[in-house]
Every structure is written in structure tokens, then in C-alpha cells.
Amino acid sequence: MSGSEKFKIFSFQGKMKILHLSWFAFFITFVVWFNFAPLLQSVKESLGLTTAEIKTLLILNVAFTIPARVLVGMLTDKYGPRLVYSLLLAVCSIPCFVFALSDNFVQAAIARFALGLIGAGFVIGIRLVSEWFPHNELGTAEGIYGGWGNFGSAAAAFTLPTVAVIFGGENGWRYAMAITGFMSLFFSVVFYRNVTDTPKGATYYKPKKAGAMEVTSKGDFYLLLVMKVPMYAALALLAWKLSPTGIGMFTDSTVTIIYLLLAAIYLFDASQVWKVNKHVFEKPVPELHQYKFKQVAVLNVLYFATFGSELAVVSMLPLFFAETFELTPVIAGMVASAYAFMNLMSRPGGGWLSDKFGRKPTLLILTAGLAVGYFVMGLVDSAWPVWLAVIAAMGCSFFVQSGEGAVFAAVPLIKRRMTGQIAGMTGAYGNVGAVTYLTILSLVEYSTFFYIIAGTAVIGFITLLFMEEPSGQIAEVNDDGSITMIDVAKA
Structure with missing residues (x-):
């Protein structure tokens, strides 16, 4: 088993190879996710955006990540980290390219909202690393995965302005962002060709039922429903910040529709939790x-x-x-x-x-x-x-x-x-x-x-x-x- 190997940080074999490929995949997701902040002023001038519109793009950049992390977590458990991480890196290169080619605020806003999906990459590697490392090394391995991958945001801040200057002109930021998209697309292939979900001979365990998280008691069923509320409340709070009371991107009627939509999705979510877990009310x-x-x-x-x-x-x-x-x-x-x-x-x-x-x-x-x-x-x-x-x-x-x-x-x-x-x-x-x-x-x-x-x-x-x-x-x-x-x- 891979867990019997020694923890050699500079090795690129076995479980250590998986760890290094995982943290670098996470690193790239953070470079792409946070490629906007260091180039913010250039984007603002190039597209003729207002300060309010820039703030809106910053909000949209994190909005989709909340539901995306939950959804991507479910997909990872069902289909495995190798496939899901590779697809995420490839698919998210598309809105990255769209943002780099944007000519107006609406195009930029749609692309930035879609790029929130790449922020869900983190959860995929957590599952993958847990498959390859034993319990007594798991904290260290997950810490390296999270810490070194998280550094992608700082790397973007330090390097992308320089890249934009190298290409020069008012379109320098576009080249810088497009390069991060190519990085994501290229590494999706590298990741898929070099990673397996588990060590050879190990079993990849999947949830018995899809659609919602499983619980194993009545009390946990109700606690799960309660713990889902803050996630929807945060999305409602984002909608409020985009309302006339906040930065005025949406009208009051649009925000009301968003609130109703979030309530409807929560009720559907709750029905899925019941569908997956109703057996706990029938027998222990x-x-x-x-x-x-x-x-x-x-x-x-x-x-x-x-x-x-x-x-x-x-x-x-x-x-x-x-x-x-x-x-x-x-x-x-x-x-x-x-x-x-x-x-x-x-x-x-x-x-x-x-x-x-x-x-x-x-x-x-x-x-x-x-x-x-x-x-x-x-x-x-x-x-x-x-x-x-x-x-x-x-x-x-x-x-x-x-x-x-x-x-x-x-x-x-x-x-x-x-x-x-x-x-x-x-x-x-x-x-x-x-x-x-x-x-x-x-x-x-x-x-x-x-x-x-x-x-x-x-x-x-x-x-x-x-x-x-x-x-x-x-x-x-x-x-x-x-x-x-x-x-x-x-x-």
C-alpha cells in the first residue's frame, strides 16, 4: 500500500507524486480565480468601468463558489477526483478566455461569475489526498496541499502585472489572463494522464445514494437542514449588496426574484435530503x-x-x-x-x-x-x-x-x-x-x-x-x- 512509503517531500513517486500534482492543480485554480485583483486598474480603464462595476465583479467572483463547492464535492465522491479535477480545469479555462476577450461590463460580469466555479477545485484534492495517505500523515499532506495551493493567489498578484507589462499596451492584461487560461487547460491534460483515484489495488468508496449528503440519525437529519441555511443566506446577502440599497446593479424586483428562487432551491434541496435519508426515520x-x-x-x-x-x-x-x-x-x-x-x-x-x-x-x-x-x-x-x-x-x-x-x-x-x-x-x-x-x-x-x-x-x-x-x-x-x-x- 502507498501508505507504507516514507513521507519524502522531494520525491515524485507514488503518493508524493499525487500530492505534488494535486497541490499544483489547486495552485493553478487559485491563479485563475484571483487573476483579476492584481490587474483590476487596467481592466477598469480598458473597459471603461465605474468603481461600482469593479466592486460588482469582485463580488461575482466569489458568489458561485458557495454552491459550486457543495456540487463539486458530490461529483467528486461519485465520479472520482481524477476526472472531476481534469474537467474543472479544462471547463474553467473557457470563462477565463471569455473574460480576457470581454468588451463590456456584461460580458465581464458573466465570465467572472462563471469563474467562481474554479474556486471549488480545493475540495477535489482533499478527497484525492485522503485516498493516498494514511491517517498519521493525512494532516501534513492535506496541509501541504492546501497551503502550497493557496499560494496561487499571491503568485498571481506578484507575476501577472509583470506579464501584462511585458506584453504592453492597454491589452496587456488580456494576454496575462489568457495565459492563466492556457495554464489551466494544459494542466487538465497533465493531471488526467498522471493521476489515479486510489493506489493500485485500493477501493474507491462511493456514496450509496446521490443528490444529498447521507446522515445516520434523526437528529443529524434536522442539523443538516439547519446547517444548509447559512449558505443560502450568504447568497441572499450577496443579492442584497447588488440591490439599489447596495451598489445598484439589480432592481428591487430582480432581487426579490432572486430571494424567491433561493427559497425554492432550498426547499428542493431539503426534499433531496429527505429522499436520501428518509430511511433513518423507519429504522435505526x-x-x-x-x-x-x-x-x-x-x-x-x-x-x-x-x-x-x-x-x-x-x-x-x-x-x-x-x-x-x-x-x-x-x-x-x-x-x-x-x-x-x-x-x-x-x-x-x-x-x-x-x-x-x-x-x-x-x-x-x-x-x-x-x-x-x-x-x-x-x-x-x-x-x-x-x-x-x-x-x-x-x-x-x-x-x-x-x-x-x-x-x-x-x-x-x-x-x-x-x-x-x-x-x-x-x-x-x-x-x-x-x-x-x-x-x-x-x-x-x-x-x-x-x-x-x-x-x-x-x-x-x-x-x-x-x-x-x-x-x-x-x-x-x-x-x-x-x-x-x-x-x-x-x-
Whole structure:
């Protein structure tokens, strides 16, 4: 089995080859997803867009990712990571090219909304890596996958403006974006030809029923319905931001239609949950096949606070440093980038700590640090030395990104055949958090914004007390009816 091989980070054989191909696929999705931000000014001037229209494009860029992560998680569990990741990279090159060729706001808006789909790539690799690494290495492997892949956004910020300058002229940004599309298309072929869903001889377990996440008790059925509500609420919040009350892209009647549509989709979603899980009301699920959905719910809340706050803070930190310390935009951007750079080591570090000291203890410590870190950020003002504010931001970033690594060190240990769906829902909660925090930021001062994030981290800490440390084994049924027991912790 692949799990018996040593963890050699510079190897490109066996499970390590899969890890490197996976994180690079994720890296490319983030380059494509965030190729807009560093070229924003060029796009604005080239297409003659208003500031309100630019803000709309930024919102549309993350809107579709919330439902997409859930949907892609289901597709991954059913069809396997190799096929789904390859298709995602290929399909999403299309809206990337469309955006590069856009002549007006409407074309750009449609392309940017569609590109939100590529943000769902993250959940595919979570399932793939979990198939190749044993439980005692899983946190480290998932942390490397998430941390190194996440760095794609920083790589886009550093390289794409230079690429645009090299091609020159007002169309330089178009060439830069088109190149990221070609990268995505090319790597879809590389990925498909070099990856398998599982090590040779291993079984890829699939959900028994498609259409909704399986639960194994009546209480979990109701908890699942409750945990779906914030995802729809976040989409409704985005619609509100596009209404006349917000930036005025949609009319009141259009927003009302969106609200009604979201309500109808939720009801359909709930009916699918009932269709897949109505058997739990007829007879109990055998204890061997049960899992506790509260584990998923806790991780959702924690990812809301960690990745949700990261997405929000990364987008506002340059402006925060510029306004607080009267720095130039370039200097402020460089200073703020220290927060994103922490991803390279912090997220793998959080996964490694989880492997070493346990999932729940690690999450408790990191979540407490997260609360303290954001509380300290709330204290930063112009009286602070800039270097001390940077250290505070980097310290906070360590707990944020280590916490993300620790969350996804636990996700694959809940129920193997549903890892894609669980990762999809937890990942979606990160985007829900980003939408929530960015909306709050538009209404309050910077210090209050940081204090609110610290408060949600405290809520996450309290929620975490209800989580159970993964232990023993989980059971999966083979095609022939036999049962395989999968280790999730040391015996």
C-alpha cells in the first residue's frame, strides 16, 4: 500500500507524486480565480468601468463558489477526483478566455461569475489526498496541499502585472489572463494522464445514494437542514449588496426574484435530503455504519472563522495599512503580503501538529490563538510602529492558516465515501464567512471588524468543545458486500 512509503517531500513517486500534482492543480485554480485583483486598474480603464462595476465583479467572483463547492464535492465522491479535477480545469479555462476577450461590463460580469466555479477545485484534492495517505500523515499532506495551493493567489498578484507589462499596451492584461487560461487547460491534460483515484489495488468508496449528503440519525437529519441555511443566506446577502440599497446593479424586483428562487432551491434541496435519508426515520442505522454529523457542523463553523476571515482580511489589509500608517499603495501591498506568505508554512504546520498531537487539542489551541490574534489586530492604530503591526498581522495569520490546516486534517476522518461532500460543505462555509465578514467591514470601523472576527473565533472555540476526537476505525462497504475498516487514529 502507498501508505507504507516514507513521507519524502522531494520525491515524485507514488503518493508524493499525487500530492505534488494535486497541490499544483489547486495552485493553478487559485491563479485563475484571483487573476483579476492584481490587474483590476487596467481592466477598469480598458473597459471603461465605474468603481461600482469593479466592486460588482469582485463580488461575482466569489458568489458561485458557495454552491459550486457543495456540487463539486458530490461529483467528486461519485465520479472520482481524477476526472472531476481534469474537467474543472479544462471547463474553467473557457470563462477565463471569455473574460480576457470581454468588451463590456456584461460580458465581464458573466465570465467572472462563471469563474467562481474554479474556486471549488480545493475540495477535489482533499478527497484525492485522503485516498493516498494514511491517517498519521493525512494532516501534513492535506496541509501541504492546501497551503502550497493557496499560494496561487499571491503568485498571481506578484507575476501577472509583470506579464501584462511585458506584453504592453492597454491589452496587456488580456494576454496575462489568457495565459492563466492556457495554464489551466494544459494542466487538465497533465493531471488526467498522471493521476489515479486510489493506489493500485485500493477501493474507491462511493456514496450509496446521490443528490444529498447521507446522515445516520434523526437528529443529524434536522442539523443538516439547519446547517444548509447559512449558505443560502450568504447568497441572499450577496443579492442584497447588488440591490439599489447596495451598489445598484439589480432592481428591487430582480432581487426579490432572486430571494424567491433561493427559497425554492432550498426547499428542493431539503426534499433531496429527505429522499436520501428518509430511511433513518423507519429504522435505526446499524452502529457500525453510523457517523456523527455534529463533527461536520463544528468544522463548518471553524472554517467560517478561519478561511472566511482570511479571504476578508487579505482583501482589506493593504488599504488598512495604507490608511493607518499613511503608506503608499505599493508599500502597503508589500507589507500586507506578509499575511498571505504565511500560508506556505502555517497550513502544513497546522496539519502536522494535528498528526502529532491530535485533531481536537490542536484545533482548541489554534482557535484560542485566532481569537487573541484578531483581538490584538483590533488594537493596532497609527501610534504603533509599522514593524510591530506587521508582526501582529503575521502572528494572527499563523493561527488563521494553521487552523485551516487543522480543520482539513479532520475532514477526511469522518466518513471516507463522503469526504468530497463534507469537504465541499466545509469549504463553502469558508466563503460564507468571507461574504459575512466583508459585509460587516462595509458597515463598521477596522478595529470593530477585527473584534467581531475575534468574537466569532470565541464562538468557534465553544462549538469545538462538542467535537469528538476521531478515534478507532470507520467502516466502508465493498461492492461485494464485504466490509473494510479504515483507521482514523493510532490504535
